Structures are given as C-alpha cells and as structure tokens.
Amino acid sequence: MAYxxxxxxxxxxxxxxxxxxLGPEDERYVDTREARGSQRTLDRLARKLGLxxxxxxxFAPRQKHxxxxxxxxxxxxxELLHYAIHLQGADRFFLVDLDITKDLDRNNLKYADTLMAMARALFSRLQxxxxxxxxxxxxxxxxxxxxxxxxxxxxxxxQAELTTGADGQGGLPGLIKLFATFTAAFKANVTYKDELRRVVRNGFGHLADAFNDLLHRVxxxxxxxxxxxxxxxxxxGTDKLRGADTREFFIHDAEQLLAIEALVVYTAPLSLKYEGNLAGKLDSDLVLPMIKLADQDGTPYPAGRGAVRDILLKRADRSLFAxxxxxxxxxxxxxxxxxxxxRLLKLCCEFAEDLCIDSATVDAAIRQLASEYRRFLEPEDYALLARIDRDNSHAGNDERTRRLLYNLALLEYNDGTWRRSHPVVRILEGYRSAAARLAAADTAPSP
Incomplete structure (x- = not known):
C-alpha cells in the first residue's frame, strides 16, 4: 500500500x-542533496575514507577520524543512514553503528566510555x-x-552481576555481555563510573594496542x-553533547581518539568547527549544508523551498492546511x-481551531517559537544578528557567534560561506530595534 x-x-x-x-526504507524521506546546494558531501566523505x-x-588510510x-x-x-548504502559492501566497508544517546550518558561522556561502547557494537555486529x-x-x-x-x-x-561471566561464556557472546555490562555502568552507575574511567585512563595505551590488534585481525x-x-x-549523538563536554571529548581527549587505528565518523555540532584548537588533530572540514530557501543575494531557491515543502507534506496531509x-x-x-x-508543525497542531491549520494558527505557532528564542537572547545578540543580516557574510567566530550557531538563532548556508538569523528571531522586538538602530546610523549625517 502506498504511503x-x-x-x-x-x-x-x-x-x-x-x-x-529516517532510514533508507522510510517513505517520509526526502532527498535534500540539491536543496542543500551541495551534491558532493557523500563523495567527499567517501574519498576521505579511501573510496x-x-x-x-x-585505498583506505591506516586511520581517519x-x-x-x-x-x-x-x-x-x-543522511549518514543513506550514505551507508553507498559505503558498505564486500569490496568496501563493514559498517558498525553506535548511537551514544542510547548507550551512554551524553551529559557526562568521556572517550573511554565511547571506546567501551565501540567494542561492544563491533562484537555485536560481528555476531x-x-x-x-x-x-x-x-x-x-x-x-x-x-x-x-x-x-x-x-x-x-x-562481573558478579553477570548471570554468566565472561569466563563462563567464552568468545564473542561472553565479550558482548561483559562489554554491555560495563557500558551500562558508564551510563548509570555513579559508584563505579569514576573508578572504571580511572582504570581505563591509566591503562589506555595497552587498551589501545589490544583494540588495534583486534581490529587488524577482524x-x-x-x-x-x-x-x-x-x-x-x-x-x-556526539553532536548533542553540551558545550564544555564537546570540547572535552573532541579536543582534550583527541589524543585518545587518535590512538585508535580505526576509520571513524562522528557527528559534531557546527559550533565546534570554529574552535581554533581543533585544527590539525582531526579531519574537521566536512559539513552537511543547511537546506537553503534563497541564495545569498536573496533570490528564492526553488529546490530548497520545494524540499522543505515536501518534508512538511510527508508529515501532514495537504487537506489539513486552509x-x-x-x-x-x-x-x-x-x-x-x-x-x-x-517544531512549527507541532505548535500548529496544538493551536489549531476546528482541526484546521489556518493563517491564525500559523501566526500563533511562529510567535510561540519566537518566544522560545527570546528567553535566551541578549541585547548584544540582537545587535550581532542584525549586523550579520545586513552584510549577509560569515561574520567571524567569536564565542557569542558560536553560541548563536549552537542555539540555532544564527543559521549557516552553503558550507559556511554565508549566514542569516533565524526567521522567527527577526520578528522579535529586540531584533527589530537593533536593525532600526543600524539603519538610523546609516542615514545619520556625517559630523
């Protein structure tokens, strides 16, 4: 039956x-490659990995993170789920997926925890x-x-908590159970977490050697x-870490990441890309472009608007809109x-009168989403956003800009060549006042 x-x-x-x-078989999936203005992201990732x-x-490298x-x-x-279709195969890669939001505590994550989870995921995939x-x-x-x-x-x-320990159930099944138990401890057991992390940290060199030896044999x-x-x-899930935890994982733990001779792709928040001390340690220039609704000069971009419309109408039937x-x-x-x-669609469903999404409903949803941005934006944020919108350029990478990118008040397009404030932010009084002050300064007579 058709979806x-x-x-x-x-x-x-x-x-x-x-x-x-949305996986490869999900009928709600919309191909956004043209809409994002970049057809090369998958090709670039494959080449980085040697394909x-x-x-x-x-011709894969010895290691690549x-x-x-x-x-x-x-x-x-x-997108990674769809990239996997092209990357895996007998003459290509054997894929091992890991979602740290399911297996580990993303609010308190160290690389040692992740390596334990990687080992468990590898063993499960082999089985x-x-x-x-x-x-x-x-x-x-x-x-x-x-x-x-x-x-x-x-x-x-x-180990005593295992119904059958690693030595009671050998080979892959025993290791899967053992690593699953320790991964669960890293996620939930505060009593054991610090001691286990200390053990892993103090013996990380030998652990990395053992893990690398296993990978080569696999x-x-x-x-x-x-x-x-x-x-x-x-x-x-590594893109969902908090700011300080993100830096701890990708910057402070970078040497541990690089000690593992593996091919690894990590999702990462866009704001991290502009951390100056990230350069040179990890392969850090691949960006999934945003879907763009217009070009930098403001000309409407039909492919982008069409893709976003398709995403919406895959979630809600056209008959629901007035x-x-x-x-x-x-x-x-x-x-x-x-x-x-x-988020806007969810708000529309909550606000709709007579079970129809009309103009008044859309107004209410936009205002509500805007109010959520108002709660964390500061006067200086509005001033910066207004300045960026006036020249529509990159506008630097200071801490305030990175925070706005992380919180989505500032959106980046075309692999970072230009940025624009979130449309709902532009209806807020703070933004309008900041934009008006800039306009007034432009028209003021020279002294």
Whole structure:
C-alpha cells in the first residue's frame, strides 16, 4: 500500500519525533542533496575514507577520524543512514553503528566510555554477520580486561552481576555481555563510573594496542570471508553533547581518539568547527549544508523551498492546511531547518481551531517559537544578528557567534560561506530595534 501522510491533526502531533532519523526504507524521506546546494558531501566523505564512489577504487588510510558537522537537527543522522548504502559492501566497508544517546550518558561522556561502547557494537555486529573469531584475536582484549579491570573492586562487583561471566561464556557472546555490562555502568552507575574511567585512563595505551590488534585481525577475517575490506565506525549523538563536554571529548581527549587505528565518523555540532584548537588533530572540514530557501543575494531557491515543502507534506496531509499561503509561511519561517519545521508543525497542531491549520494558527505557532528564542537572547545578540543580516557574510567566530550557531538563532548556508538569523528571531522586538538602530546610523549625517 502506498504511503499516505496522516490527515488527522492529533495523529500528526503524536507522530512528530525530533530525534527520529529516517532510514533508507522510510517513505517520509526526502532527498535534500540539491536543496542543500551541495551534491558532493557523500563523495567527499567517501574519498576521505579511501573510496572513490565513481569506479569503486579503494585505498583506505591506516586511520581517519572524521567529524561530520551540521546544525543540531539538520538531518546528519538521516543522511549518514543513506550514505551507508553507498559505503558498505564486500569490496568496501563493514559498517558498525553506535548511537551514544542510547548507550551512554551524553551529559557526562568521556572517550573511554565511547571506546567501551565501540567494542561492544563491533562484537555485536560481528555476531550478527556470523563472523567467527578465534581465541587469538580476542585474547589481548580479554587479558587487558582481566588484568586491568576485573582485578579492581568495581570490576569484580560488576562481573558478579553477570548471570554468566565472561569466563563462563567464552568468545564473542561472553565479550558482548561483559562489554554491555560495563557500558551500562558508564551510563548509570555513579559508584563505579569514576573508578572504571580511572582504570581505563591509566591503562589506555595497552587498551589501545589490544583494540588495534583486534581490529587488524577482524579486517583480515572480513577480507577472507568477503564481508568487507575495512571496519567503519559511525558514531552518532556526539553532536548533542553540551558545550564544555564537546570540547572535552573532541579536543582534550583527541589524543585518545587518535590512538585508535580505526576509520571513524562522528557527528559534531557546527559550533565546534570554529574552535581554533581543533585544527590539525582531526579531519574537521566536512559539513552537511543547511537546506537553503534563497541564495545569498536573496533570490528564492526553488529546490530548497520545494524540499522543505515536501518534508512538511510527508508529515501532514495537504487537506489539513486552509491555504497554500499557510504552507509557504511555515516553510519560510523554519529557515530551511528540518527540525525547526517540525517544531512549527507541532505548535500548529496544538493551536489549531476546528482541526484546521489556518493563517491564525500559523501566526500563533511562529510567535510561540519566537518566544522560545527570546528567553535566551541578549541585547548584544540582537545587535550581532542584525549586523550579520545586513552584510549577509560569515561574520567571524567569536564565542557569542558560536553560541548563536549552537542555539540555532544564527543559521549557516552553503558550507559556511554565508549566514542569516533565524526567521522567527527577526520578528522579535529586540531584533527589530537593533536593525532600526543600524539603519538610523546609516542615514545619520556625517559630523
């Protein structure tokens, strides 16, 4: 049966999930490559990892840690799910996915936690693909755990919580269970978390060696069985870390990241891209462009507007809207940001009278979303946003600008070549006053 968007406002409302990525088979997916003004993002990522998509040539580097930047909610996870179709295969990559928001505590994350989760995800993926490893491949990691972790009080207590310990259930099943237990402890067990992190940190060099040895053996096995040539980790959720935690993970823990001889893609918040001390440590120039509604000079961009309209009408049937103009205004006021569009749609469903999204409903939704920005914007923010809108340029990377990018009050287009304030911000009194002062200064007579 062909997909039909919900035609009941209550159903539309209950189906809206901000954190829900759309997989390859999801009929709500809209191809936004042209709408974002860049067709090369997938090609560039593949080349960074050593794959030429045009003819399948493969020459992967020994290691590569790629940051995949983009505004929060701009669709990075959804796009990566679709990129995976092109990246995986017998003569390409063996993909291992990890979402840290599900497996770990994103409000208190260290790289040590992530490495434990990566190991668990790798073991689970190998088991799923029915790839068997001999004892020699697993032994270095098992020995590290036995000598470094299971000898501690926290390690012994956690091992006792297993219904069957690692030594009671050997091989991959035992390691999957062991790593799952420790990953859960990193997420929820405050008592053990600090001690385990200290053990991992103090023995990280040996852990990295054991993990790297395992990866090399796994990749030999993948090639021998025709299941892939290299392991590629895709780590999602790292773009949702808080500001200080983001810097701790990607900057302070960078040496630990780089000690792992793996191919890894991490989602990352756009604001991190402009941290000066990030340069040179990680591959940090790949951005998922925003969907643009207009070019830099203000000329409407039909591909972008059409894609955003399609995203909206995949979520809510056309019959729910009183007029085309109401759809157009929702498209315009989301700024081309998919999650902001969903936020506006959610508000419309909550405000709608007579179960119809009309002009008054759209007005109420826009005002409500604008009020949410008003709560954190400061007078100096409005002044900066007004100045950026006047010359429509990059406008620097100071701390205030990075904060506005992180909070979506400032949106970036065309791989960062130009920026514009969020459309709902421009209806706020603070912004209008700041813009009026700039205009007055331009027309004031010279002294």
């Amino acid at each position: 039909a968007p919900p035609a009941d406002i209550l159903e539309v409302l209950q189906r809206i999930e901000y954190e829900e990525p 030429l998509l045009a003819d399948g040539r493969f 790629v940051l995949f930047f983009g505004h929060t909610g701009s669709g990075k996870t959804t 799923e693909a029915e790839i068997a490893l001999d004892g020699n491949a697993l032994r270095p990691l098992e020995e590290w755990f036995s000598e470094r972790v299971l000898s501690t009080e926290a390690g012994r207590e956690l 990749e030999d096995k993948l090639q021998a069985t025709g299941k892939g040539r290299r392991v590629l980790f895709m780590i999602d 007029a085309e103009g109401d759809i157009d205004r929702l498209v315009e006021h989301c700024g081309g940001h998919p999650r902001e569009l969903l």
